Amino acid sequence: MRNWGARVHEIRLQGLRAVVLENELLRVTILADKGTDVVEFNAKREDLDFVWWTADGLRGAPADFFDGYEGGWQEVLPNGGPPVEHRGARFDQHGEVAGLPWDYAIVEDTEEVVSVRFSVRARRVPLHVVKTMTLRSGAAALSIVEEATNESPVPIDAMWGHHLTFGRPFAGPGCEVRLPDGLDVHAHDGAVNPSGVRRLSGDPAAVDWSVLPEPGTPSELLYLTGFGEVGQYDVVDPQRALGLRVRWDATTMPWLWFWQEFGAHRDYPWYGRNYNIGLEPFSSYPSNGLPDAVANGTALVIEPHGTVRNWLEATVVVQDGDWKPMTR
Numbered sequence: 649m650r651n652w653g654a655r656v657h658e659i660r661l662q663g664l665r666a667v668v669l670e671n672e673l674l675r676v677t678i679l680a681d682k683g684t685d686v687v688e689f690n691a692k693r694e695d696l697d698f699v700w701w702t703a704d705g706l707r708g709a710p711a712d713f714f715d716g717y718e719g720g721w722q723e724v725l726p727n728g729g730p731p732v733e734h735r736g737a738r739f740d741q742h743g744e745v746a747g748l749p750w751d752y753a754i755v756e757d758t759e760e761v762v763s764v765r766f767s768v769r770a771r772r773v774p775l776h777v778v779k780t781m782t783l784r785s786g787a788a789a790l791s792i793v794e795e796a797t798n799e800s801p802v803p804i805d806a807m808w809g810h811h812l813t814f815g816r817p818f819a820g821p822g823c824e825v826r827l828p829d830g831l832d833v834h835a836h837d838g839a840v841n842p843s844g845v846r847r848l849s850g851d852p853a854a855v856d857w858s859v860l861p862e863p864g865t866p867s868e869l870l871y872l873t874g875f876g877e878v879g880q881y882d883v884v885d886p887q888r889a890l891g892l893r894v895r896w897d898a899t900t901m902p903w904l905w906f907w908q909e910f911g912a913h914r915d916y917p918w919y920g921r922n923y924n925i926g927l928e929p930f931s932s933y934p935s936n937g938l939p940d941a942v943a944n945g946t947a948l949v950i951e952p953h954g955t956v957r958n959w960l961e962a963t964v965v966v967q968d969g970d971w972k973p974m975t976r
């Protein structure tokens with residue numbers, strides 16, 4: 649046991665196995681029993697949690713995604729979007745690894761660095777996922793290195809992504825989304841129009857998406873691409889001079905889904921209670937599910953006994969002239 653420098657603790661949260669990675673600046677809580685959901689990303693000096701929670705919060709790990717969706721950050725594989733059927737397998741919303749318990753092992757535990765390796769085998773496709781999450785002393789940054797291996801002699805189609813969401817207590821009206829220039833922006837055309845959702849008829853430039861609006865603003869779902877080899881965005885609060893920077897391997901996940909829900913959606917599952925955005929690195933688009941990604945050629949194809957790799961970093965940033973990583 650150690651309560652200084654980098655450290656790791658094994659706990660239970662509402663009956664679920666969880667792992668806490670912590671250092672002088674940051675505390676990150678990961679649910680091993682529920683998809684490795686990140687349910688805390690707390691900048692300790694400011695006592696500010698970047699994780700957004702739904703109105704219902706954590707309610708165990710039910711089979712249905714929305715029934716158990718607490719907010720936070722999910723690993724999505726092999727389906728992104730609503731329930732679908734593909735090659736005889738039925739997948740839930742964002743199914744299936746987000747709803748499974750993962751094994752884990754502490755692989756490094758020193759004052760300088762703590763590192764935990766999580767692993768899971770999907771049940772409806774022969775995919776084995778291994779990811780290592782690391783926190784270093786003196787840095788407000790979580791790093792992830794991961795791989796998905798096809799354990800079969802046939803190619804496997806997949807959508808792979810990270811479902812990161814932001815809302816209270818961090819993100820609200822006036823917060824900014826900072827993205828590289830020159831990205832291609834695609835509107836979510838062709839989807840069924842739920843109540844309160846704005847559609848842009850192919851003209852996403854008509855709205856300034858960089859500043860979060862007032863509650864009650866109709867929402868939209870956009871897809872951004874053109875990052876090159878490394879994707880990056882910042883979500884920042886100019887009033888606090890604080891934000892979060894996310895970087896990832898854009899050769900594996902070339903798309904960024906920009907989900908917005910500002911309280912205008914009055915029906916299931918939100919009922920007007922949510923104010924949040926999602927900025928989600930993904931291998932594929934749109935969010936209509938795996939069959940559509942296969943049809944448009946953006947689905948991952950993991951070759952027989954092949955492996956696809958990804959990395960991702962989430963770093964607290966502060967405004968000191970420019971936006972820079974937080975340090976001691």
